Amino acid sequence: MGAVGSRVGQARVAAGTGMVLVLVSAALFVVVSAALADKRAYEGASACRGDVASDACTTTATGTVRDTEHDPHGRGVRHWLHLAEQGSVRMIGAEPVLNAVRPGDEVALTYWRGEIRRVGFGDAEQETWASPVDDWRRPLAFGLILLPLGLAALGLGRWRRHRWLVIAGVLTGAVVSSVGFVAGMEASDVPNALLVTAASAPPAAVLGAAYAWWWGRRMKAAADVSGIVAVPPEGKRCVRATVRGDVPYSVDGFDTLVVGDGRPAATPDPEGRVARRALPETLTVLRVRAFEPDDPEGWMRAYRHDGVVIECRDGDRPVLVATRRRDAPLVLGALKEAPMSTTSR
Numbered sequence: 001m002g003a004v005g006s007r008v009g010q011a012r013v014a015a016g017t018g019m020v021l022v023l024v025s026a027a028l029f030v031v032v033s034a035a036l037a038d039k040r041a042y043e044g045a046s047a048c049r050g051d052v053a054s055d056a057c058t059t060t061a062t063g064t065v066r067d068t069e070h071d072p073h074g075r076g077v078r079h080w081l082h083l084a085e086q087g088s089v090r091m092i093g094a095e096p097v098l099n100a101v102r103p104g105d106e107v108a109l110t111y112w113r114g115e116i117r118r119v120g121f122g123d124a125e126q127e128t129w130a131s132p133v134d135d136w137r138r139p140l141a142f143g144l145i146l147l148p149l150g151l152a153a154l155g156l157g158r159w160r161r162h163r164w165l166v167i168a169g170v171l172t173g174a175v176v177s178s179v180g181f182v183a184g185m186e187a188s189d190v191p192n193a194l195l196v197t198a199a200s201a202p203p204a205a206v207l208g209a210a211y212a213w214w215w216g217r218r219m220k221a222a223a224d225v226s227g228i229v230a231v232p233p234e235g236k237r238c239v240r241a242t243v244r245g246d247v248p249y250s251v252d253g254f255d256t257l258v259v260g261d262g263r264p265a266a267t268p269d270p271e272g273r274v275a276r277r278a279l280p281e282t283l284t285v286l287r288v289r290a291f292e293p294d295d296p297e298g299w300m301r302a303y304r305h306d307g308v309v310i311e312c313r314d315g316d317r318p319v320l321v322a323t324r325r326r327d328a329p330l331v332l333g334a335l336k337e338a339p340m341s342t343t344s345r
Helices: 002-043 137-158 163-186 190-223 297-306 328-334
Strands: 057-073 076-083 087-091 106-112 115-121 124-127 237-245 256-259 265-267 283-289 307-314 317-324
Touching: 002 137, 076 106, 087 115, 137 163, 137 190, 163 190, 237 297, 237 328, 256 328, 283 328, 297 307, 297 317, 307 328, 317 328
Parallel strands: none
Antiparallel strands: 057 076, 057 106, 076 087, 106 115, 115 124, 237 256, 237 317, 256 265, 283 307, 307 317
């Protein structure tokens, strides 16, 4: 019940996380809409008439270049245009104006809503960092990251019992979100970014389904334990194994089993020299099986798909022994002195 309850809790957390991601992406798309409105207002603004300035029009002034600067910052570079009177203006990139001007050159400065938004030099014009023309990119890019991931997380909560759907959904969401981020940052406009992102969904879904199919075949192979038969150990061997049950030889941290040296014994010592807890002769082997959802979560992390479980019984108490598939024959062989009803399904 504990493992089942834990998985139900994880599904609820995934669903809650997915809902949060979807809501955050929706908020980012609202920001995109506002940024596009500013972009349209800026690009559609005409020159102010006379000396009257307003937020609905642009003004132009002349500035003298004092210097230019390319400032390395983190993994990128910040580009600056230093003006004699207006101070420093951060530019978007270095072309076509910033790399062309020299100290003493005069440039045309376009103001909109009180800030320098564009710099002109000759026939060339370049937007400044304060220009709203690209303000939609970052919120769109991050929105297109979060939306597919949020939908995938919602799928984790809804389809947790259908593992192949979960795997296909997560992989599809990861691919689409990656494409969406790049499209948001590089596409010419919002419709193109959305089109590229949407176009990536079908091939991403095919990739996700193919991977889920491959994973399903691997899981099916992992579930096949028909080839595991008892092999008596020849001499002392220390194998990786974990014993779980309401028995004195089930101890946290005892992840090694000593075989071929008397009764099998659980120990935390990889060399099997100290702190050995012997498995009693009353331990009866019932069957060998693959991992199941109710098994301890740490087993899948420890053994991956290479692990199997030997189900046993000590009196009326169930005992589970997890080990690697290649070590299972030795463990079974070491337990052969105990009463055994069967060794595999």
